[in-house]
Amino acid sequence: xxxxxxxxxxxxxxxxxxxxxxxxxxxxxxxxxxxxxxxxxxxxxxxxxxxxxxxxxxxxxxxxxxxxxxxxxxxxxxxxxxxxxxxxxxxxxxxxxxxxxxxxxxxxxxxxxxxxxxxxxxxxxxxxxxxxxxxxxxxxxxxxxxxxxxxxxxxxxxxxxxxxxxxxxxxxxxxxxxxxxxxxxxxxxxxxxxxxxxxxxxxxxxxxxxxxxxxxxxxxxxxxxxxxxxxxxxxxxxxxxxxxxxxxxxxxxxxxxxxxxxxxxxxxxxxxxxxxxxxxxxxxxxxxxxxxxxxxxxxxxxxxxxxxxxxxxxxxxxxxxxxxxxxxxxxxxxxxxxxxxxxxxxxxxxxxxxxxxxxxxxxxxxxxxxxxxxxxxxxxxxxxxxxxxxxxxxxxxxxxxxxxxxxxxxxxxxxxxxxxxxxxxxxxxxxx
Numbered sequence: 001x002x003x004x005x006x007x008x009x010x011x012x013x014x015x016x017x018x019x020x021x022x023x024x025x026x027x028x029x030x031x032x033x034x035x036x037x038x039x040x041x042x043x044x045x046x047x048x049x050x051x052x053x054x055x056x057x058x059x060x061x062x063x064x065x066x067x068x069x070x071x072x073x074x075x076x077x078x079x080x081x082x083x084x085x086x087x088x089x090x091x092x093x094x095x096x097x098x099x100x101x102x103x104x105x106x107x108x109x110x111x112x113x114x115x116x117x118x119x120x121x122x123x124x125x126x127x128x129x130x131x132x133x134x135x136x137x138x139x140x141x142x143x144x145x146x147x148x149x150x151x152x153x154x155x156x157x158x159x160x161x162x163x164x165x166x167x168x169x170x171x172x173x174x175x176x177x178x179x180x181x182x183x184x185x186x187x188x189x190x191x192x193x194x195x196x197x198x199x200x201x202x203x204x205x206x207x208x209x210x211x212x213x214x215x216x217x218x219x220x221x222x223x224x225x226x227x228x229x230x231x232x233x234x235x236x237x238x239x240x241x242x243x244x245x246x247x248x249x250x251x252x253x254x255x256x257x258x259x260x261x262x263x264x265x266x267x268x269x270x271x272x273x274x275x276x277x278x279x280x281x282x283x284x285x286x287x288x289x290x291x292x293x294x295x296x297x298x299x300x301x302x303x304x305x306x307x308x309x310x311x312x313x314x315x316x317x318x319x320x321x322x323x324x325x326x327x328x329x330x331x332x333x334x335x336x337x338x339x340x341x342x343x344x345x346x347x348x349x350x351x352x353x354x355x356x357x358x359x360x361x362x363x364x365x366x367x368x369x370x371x372x373x374x375x376x377x378x379x380x381x382x383x384x385x386x387x388x389x390x391x392x393x394x395x396x397x398x399x400x401x402x403x404x405x406x407x408x409x410x411x412x413x414x415x416x417x418x419x420x421x422x423x424x425x426x427x428x429x430x431x432x
Contacts, residue, residue, distance in 0.1 A: 006025075006027060007020075007025060021380065021384075021391070022377070022380055022381040022384050023377065023378065023381040024381065026038055026044075026384065026389070027039040031046070031052070031056025031057055032055075032056055032057055033055040033056060033057075033058075033405075033407060034046050034055060034056075034404065034405055034407060034408060034409075034412055035056070036056065036389060042387070043387065044384065044387050044388065044389050045387060045388045045389065045404075045412060045415050045416060045419075046389050046404055046405060047388055047389055047390050047402045047403070047404040047408075047412075047416050048389050048390050048391040048401065048402070048403055048404065049389070049403075049404070049405065050242070050247065050269060050270055050356075050403045050404075050405065051269045051270065051273075051274055052273055052274040052405050053245055053269075053270035053271075053273050053313060053317075053405060053406050054273050054313055054316040054317060054320075054322065054405065054406055054407065055273075055405045055406075055407045056274070056405070057274075058273060058312075058316055060312050060315065060316055061273045061274075061275075061309055061312045061313060061316065063312075064308045064309055064311065064312035065275060065305060065308060065309050065312075067308070068082065068304055068305045068308035068309075069305050072304055073303050073304055073305045074303065074304060075297075075299050075300070075302075075303055076103070076297070076298075076301070076302050076303070077297070080304045080307070082304045082307035082308045082311060083103070083302050083303075083304060083307045085307070085311055086101075086103075086302070086307040086310045086311050086314075087100075087101040087103075089310075089311060089314050090279065090281070090310075090314075091281075093252050093253075093314070094252075094253070094265065094281055095253060095255060095256060095261065095262065095265065097261055097262070097263075097283055098262070098265050098281040098282065098283070099281075099282075099283055099284040099287075100281065100282060100283075100284055100287045101279055101280075101281050102279070102280045102281070102282075102287075102296060102301075102302075103277065103278065103279060103280075103298065103301040103302025103306070103307070104278045104279075104280065104298045104301035104302075105276040105277065105278060105298065105300050105301050105306075106136070106137075106268055106276060106278050107135075107136060107239070107241040107266060107267070107268025107269060107278050108135075108136030108137045108138050108141050108268075109136075109138065109278060109298065109301065110241075110266040110267065110268055110278040110279055110280040111135045111136045111138075111141045111144070111204065111237070111239060111266050111280075112136065112138045112140050112141050113280045113296060114202070114204070114237045114264045114266050114280050114282075115127055115140055115141075115144070115201070115202060115204065115237070116140075116294075117264065117280075117282065117286065117287075117290045118201040118202035118234070118235045118237060118263070118264065119201040119202075120289075120290055120293065120294065121201075121235065121286055121289055121290065122199075122200075122201045122202070122233055122234060122235060124198075124199040124200060124201040124233055124234065125157045125198055125199070125201055126157050126158070126159060126193050126194075126198040126199055126200040126201055126202075126234070127144060127157060127158055127159070127200065127201060127202055127203075127204060128158075128159045128160075128161060128186075128189075128190065128193075128200050128202070128203040128204070128229060128234070129144050129145075129146060129158065129159075129160060129161070129203075129204050129205075130146075130160070130161055130162070130163040130205065130206075130209060130212070131146055131160050131161065131162055131163055131212075131395070132146055132147040132163065132211045132212050132394075132395040133145060133146050133147060133163075133204075133206060133209075133211055133212075134147050134148065134206075134210065134211045135204055135206070135239055143155055143158060144158070144204055146158075146160050147211045147395075156193075156196050156198060157193075157198045158193075159189045159190055159192070159193040159200065160189060161185060161186040161189050161190075161225075162182060162185045162186070163209050163212045163213075163215060163395075164178070164179075164182045164209075164215060164217035164218060164221050164222075165209075165212060165213065165215055165395075166178060166215070166216070166217075166218075167348065167349040167351065167360055167368075168348075168349070168360060168368060168395070169182070170185075178218060178221075179217075179218035179219075179220040179221040179224065180220070180221075180224075182217075182218075182221050183220075183221055183224045183225060183228070186225055186228065187228060190228065190229075190232065194232070199232060199233055199234070200229055200232050200233070200234035201234055201235065202229070202234050202235045202236070202237050202263075202264075203225065203226065203229040203234060203235075203236050203237065204237045204239055205222075205225075205226075205236070205237070205238055205239065206238075206239045206241070206242055206243065207222070207238060207239075207240070207243045207254035207255055207257070207258060207260070208242050208243040208247070208248070208254060208352075208353075208356055210242040210356075210393060211393060211394075211395070212393070212394065212395050212399075213351050213352070213358045213360070213393065213394065213399055214242075214351055214352045214353070214356050214357070214358050214393075214401075215351055216351055216352070216353060217258075219258050219259065222258040222260055223258065223259060223260060226260055235263035235264060235286075236260065236261075236262050236263050236264070237262065237263065237264045237265075237266065238253075238254065238255045238260065238262040238264075238265050238266070239266050240253055240254055240255070240265055240266060240267045241266065241267055241268040241269055241270075241278075242254075242356070242403075243255075243356075244265075244267045244270065245267065245270035245271065245317070245406075246317060246322055246323040246326050246354070246406055247270070247326065247354050247355060247356050247403075247406075248326070248353045248354040248356070249323065249326035249327035249328075249330040249331075249353060249354030249355065250327065250353070250354065251323075252323065253265070257353075263282065263283065263286065264280065264281070264282045264286070265279075265280075265281045265282070266278070266279060266280050266281075267279045267281075270313075271310050271313060272306060272309050272310060272313065273309060273312070273313040273316075275305075275306060275309040275310075276300070276306065277302075277306045277307075277309060277310050278301070317406065320407065322406040322407060325406065325407060325408075325409075326354045326355045326406055326408075327354065328410075329355060329408050329409055329410055329412075329413060330353065330354040330355045330357075332410045332413055333355070333357060333402070333408075333410075333413040333416075333417075334350070334352070334357065336413055336414070336417045337350045337357055337359065337402075337417070338350055340359075340417055340420060340421060340424075341359070343421070344421075344424045344428075345362075345365050346361055346362065346363075346371065346424055346427060346428070347359050347360070347361060347362075347424075348360045348361065348362035348365055348368055352402075355402075355403065355404055355406060355408050356402070356403045357401075357402045357403075358393060358394070358399040358400065358401050358402070359399065359400040359402075359420075360394065360398060360399050361375075361376060361379070361398050361399065361400055362398070363375075370394070370396040370397075370398035371398050373396075373397040373398075375427070376392050376397055376398060376400070377392075378427070379400065379423055379424070379427055380392060380400070382422075382423035382426050382427065383400075383419050383420055383423040385423075386418070386419035386422050386423060387415075387419060388415065388416050388419035388420070390402060390416075390420075391403065400420070402416065404416075
């Protein structure tokens with residue numbers, strides 16, 4: 001008997017909030033390194049999944065997971081070398097001010113805890129985020145994710161500031177005062193929140209602005225915004241789920257690229273190479289003050305199996321020189337994307353760094369009208385037909401997102417560029 005259609009079975013068994021990429025959903029059954037295979041045996045190049053940061057099914061990570069899973073898995077109320085060693089390894093990599101680690105299973109949990117701590121330490125309730133941001137799925141972090149629900153439902157304790165988009169935003173790259181002007185917009189929102197009787201407990205900022213691009217912001221803007229938050233008594237939380245773990249090619253952490261010293265740093269997806277593992281890190285004085293009042297325990301957060309995986313991911317990044325690879329491959333990819341943009345008028349802008357790039361797609365390059373979501377879905381589907389997996393992002397869903405695993409090579413970049421080029425040619429033929 002033939003197997004019932006998986007899409008039909010999925011709709012019947014799973015909630016309607018689940019969605020598929022592409023016009024024809026991929027049925028993936030195997031992965032290795034940068035490669036994926038579907039049920040029909042077709043091979044794809046993965047240019048999207050940063051979750052498997054060191055590549056799909058890396059043998060060192062798989063071995064570490066399997067060995068520990070076959071030995072013992074408990075929780076952090078017992079001593080275990082893996083958990084302690086992972087913390088020690090991370091502290092060696094983290095910015096100097098980050099002195100202690102608290103583990104959870106997801107970035108949502110890490111961000112939720114970070115805001116809880118900021119509110120307790122400051123005695124204030126407000127949180128500042130950027131427009132069209134995404135920070136998680138808990139009740140608290142969902143409220144911080146302004147890309148996920150209607151504007152009219154935003155709580156009074158939330159201040160939403162304009163992201164520093166130097167292509168699509170109100171102030172562009174050719175404006176020498178753009179940094180100051182974006183900062184002034186942020187101050188207006190902060191003042192409005194305080195007029196509502198709410199002072200900021202924290203700024204939560206993703207320093208690649210994934211939901212908006214990615215974007216590259218003026219350094220003066222980022223530093224100025226952090227200083228403004230602290231002047232008002234708040235803490236700076238950097239959400240490094242997207243920008244951390246060597247993604248920029250310049251440093252392990254996005255905050256270091258801007259010279260920003262966080263009070264709290266969070267990370268998630270890339271830490272476990274496909275296994276659920278996340279981090280909240282902060283200064284010891286902040287952690288001690290919080291612990292005097294509150295107890296935090298996460299049954300699966302930092303369990304010995306997850307910790308073994310986390311250690312293995314760090315070892316692979318170091319042993320395979322993946323930070324350097326991201327830098328060199330990312331530079332090459334940038335040059336090829338720039339050439340592609342000169343060839344296709346549908347590409348309005350190229351932004352990003354390292355191995356995180358976005359093509360801001362437009363139906364008209366003069367007006368910068370965003371390419372519609374339906375056409376973006378069609379573009380992604382045409383690219384996957386060429387054997388390359390990509391994603392979408394952006395305030396209007398108009399950004400073609402390239403965010404491959406860290407071992408991505410220059411040869412992989414050539415393959416990706418050829419697929420996007422062919423898909424864009426097909427898009428133009430349809431338009432004609």
